[in-house]
Amino acid sequence: MDIYLPIAGVSLDIFVLVGLGAVVGFLSGVFGVGGGFLLTPLLIFIGVPPTVAVASSANQLVGASVSGVLVHWRRGNVDFKMGYVLLGGGLVGSLLGVWIFTLLKQLGQVELTISICYVLLLGTLGGLMIVESIRTLLRLHRSGAGRRRLHQHNWMHGLPLKARFRRSRLYISALLPIGLGFAVGILSAILGIGGGFVMVPAMIYMLGMPTAVVPGTSLLQIIFVAANVTVLQALTNHTVDAILALVLLVGGVIGARIGSRFGTRLRGEQLRFLLALMVLAVAAKLAFDMVAPPADLYSIAPDKE
Amino acid sequence: MSPCPRMRATNPGIRGLLVFASLLLCAAPARSESLVADLTTHLIAITTGFTGASVVLFGATDGPGDVVVTVRGPERAMTIRRKDRVAGIWVNTWAVTFNNVPNFYAVAASHPIDEIMSPAAASLYRLGIANLKLEPAAPTSPPVVEAFRDALERKQQQAGLFVNRIGKVDFLGERLFRTTIAFPANVPTGSYLVEVFLVRNKDVVTGQTTPLVVSKVGLDAAVSEFSYRQPGFYGAIAVLTAMVAGWLASLPFRGA
Numbered sequence: 001m002d003i004y005l006p007i008a009g010v011s012l013d014i015f016v017l018v019g020l021g022a023v024v025g026f027l028s029g030v031f032g033v034g035g036g037f038l039l040t041p042l043l044i045f046i047g048v049p050p051t052v053a054v055a056s057s058a059n060q061l062v063g064a065s066v067s068g069v070l071v072h073w074r075r076g077n078v079d080f081k082m083g084y085v086l087l088g089g090g091l092v093g094s095l096l097g098v099w100i101f102t103l104l105k106q107l108g109q110v111e112l113t114i115s116i117c118y119v120l121l122l123g124t125l126g127g128l129m130i131v132e133s134i135r136t137l138l139r140l141h142r143s144g145a146g147r148r149r150l151h152q153h154n155w156m157h158g159l160p161l162k163a164r165f166r167r168s169r170l171y172i173s174a175l176l177p178i179g180l181g182f183a184v185g186i187l188s189a190i191l192g193i194g195g196g197f198v199m200v201p202a203m204i205y206m207l208g209m210p211t212a213v214v215p216g217t218s219l220l221q222i223i224f225v226a227a228n229v230t231v232l233q234a235l236t237n238h239t240v241d242a243i244l245a246l247v248l249l250v251g252g253v254i255g256a257r258i259g260s261r262f263g264t265r266l267r268g269e270q271l272r273f274l275l276a277l278m279v280l281a282v283a284a285k286l287a288f289d290m291v292a293p294p295a296d297l298y299s300i301a302p303d304k305e
Numbered sequence: 306m307s308p309c310p311r312m313r314a315t316n317p318g319i320r321g322l323l324v325f326a327s328l329l330l331c332a333a334p335a336r337s338e339s340l341v342a343d344l345t346t347h348l349i350a351i352t353t354g355f356t357g358a359s360v361v362l363f364g365a366t367d368g369p370g371d372v373v374v375t376v377r378g379p380e381r382a383m384t385i386r387r388k389d390r391v392a393g394i395w396v397n398t399w400a401v402t403f404n405n406v407p408n409f410y411a412v413a414a415s416h417p418i419d420e421i422m423s424p425a426a427a428s429l430y431r432l433g434i435a436n437l438k439l440e441p442a443a444p445t446s447p448p449v450v451e452a453f454r455d456a457l458e459r460k461q462q463q464a465g466l467f468v469n470r471i472g473k474v475d476f477l478g479e480r481l482f483r484t485t486i487a488f489p490a491n492v493p494t495g496s497y498l499v500e501v502f503l504v505r506n507k508d509v510v511t512g513q514t515t516p517l518v519v520s521k522v523g524l525d526a527a528v529s530e531f532s533y534r535q536p537g538f539y540g541a542i543a544v545l546t547a548m549v550a551g552w553l554a555s556l557p558f559r560g561a
Contacts, residue, residue: 002490004355006525007532011356011490047491059543066551112396227544234540238532242543243525249547253554290394298456301384301400 007241008052021251029259031275033196055233059245061226064252065219071260072216079167079213083220089178093185101190119287126280133273168209196222211268339367340511342501350522357490363483371421371504372474372482378409379495385453401453402442408493413472413484423507465489494519
């Protein structure tokens with residue numbers, strides 16, 4: 001059954017769209033990443049214009065994250081204090097990021113810059129994560145669980161402005177989450193993603209948050225980032241297809257429910273290992289696309305309007 | 306997405322035939338023009354269930370001859386980019402912008418165009434994709450323009466927006482003709498021009514132009530208009546709708 005999408009200007013099968021939403025929703029339920037990095041390319045692949053795909057993904061992300069946060073919140077797995085501190089840094093960072101993005105655009109080759117950033121960032125992140133999680137899995141296997149410390153102490157714990165984050169069972173400097181939010185804000189403005197992708201591993205490894213609290217808290221932050229992007233895109237590019245976003249949401253919320261149930265059954269180490277694999281797979285795909293000869297050397301530049 | 310999905314006929318059958326018959330009975334003898342033609346509808350309405358549409362064009366000539374029909378969408382500037390390998394990575398290096406690229410272009414004829422017309426006449430009246438006047442926005446060397454133009458034509462054909470297959474104009478006897486113009490689901494909105502040419506002795510004898518409007522109607526028109534008129538408000542509503550939808554979706558599982 002086809003549905004005409006008014007802003008995208010194309011007719012697409014409604015079941016394909018719902019299915020797509022479900023897959024992405026599942027991922028966001030399990031890992032607490034938004035899934036925009038996956039949804040946007042898939043939408044482009046099935047025929048949605050790239051600018052509309054980016055903007056409408058952000059719109060559907062708002063709904064999916066709200067639903068995800070509510071589900072995690074009922075289980076007591078959202079650290080609101082941590083979420084708001086991260087968000088504060090994130091909003092300032094995204095302002096700087098938008099400025100950098102404009103600068104890159106003037107210099108040309110913004111797409112290539114984005115691809116290279118993605119590959120370096122995801123490759124490094126995924127590599128570190130997979131090494132760590134394999135090591136943990138092996139250690140657990142050998143000596144049994146339960147003797148690991150919550151996190152390592154290092155220079156970061158000597159910073160001022162200490163605050164207590166009860167849900168995360170942390171007593172750390174507020175500068176850490178503010179700085180993390182700031183850095184992710186810059187990245188998400190440049191890369192056009194919610195940032196859950198970078199945020200989730202950083203929350204686990206840098207801040208030392210318990211894995212169970214991470215998805216809900218990350219999604220809380222994503223709601224605001226995605227809402228910000230949606231309104232900005234609607235204002236400047238008129239590319240938000242609300243109908244498309246709603247159809248994707250129908251699948252998305254179902255997927256997110258199943259995903260978050262699935263996620264709670266997995267152990268923290270297994271969750272991290274799977275996330276690492278996914279991050280590496282995306283990095284590998286992007287690297288391959290840059291190096292492999294394209295199917296067609298020519299392409300139509302997107303409309304500027 | 307296939308370039309030519311299943312068509313929803315804008316009642317080409319019965320109404321078209323009725324008009325066709327009335328034309329046959331009374332109109333033709335009274336006319337002094339050598340060519341008359343019209344469409345079954347002048348509006349293609351894009352609704353939520355839109356999967357493409359077809360429109361019947363019918364008409365009469367004052368004697369033997371061939372008929373060529375072109376359908377041309379609104380024109381706009383288009384930029385084509387080319388990738389090249391730089392340090393092992395494929396990068397967009399060249400770009401050529403063409404002015405006046407029609408959003409949609411299709412041709413139908415009663416016989417193959419190269420059999421019934423001289424190349425000069427076909428070029429003059431821009432019949433066929435190869436005869437479209439596509440001028441680069443900035444001066445560029447001819448071989449480069451040629452390569453980019455080929456790419457543009459290929460891309461538009463892949464999207465089903467340049468129809469390279471010459472449609473069939475059917476004659477009923479010597480003077481009455483009809484053809485069906487098919488539009489894909491991704492047809493761009495705007496004002497189209499349908500041109501009908503009467504061809505004799507390898508040249509165009511006369512022509513007629515009929516307008517055709519492709520427009521969103523109902524909810525789709527309202528949504529897209531709203532997004533342009535009140536972008537901030539539209540964005541806020543899109544965000545709120547998504548939030549409410551997300552909240553609703555988490556409700557049935559409460560306590561689960």
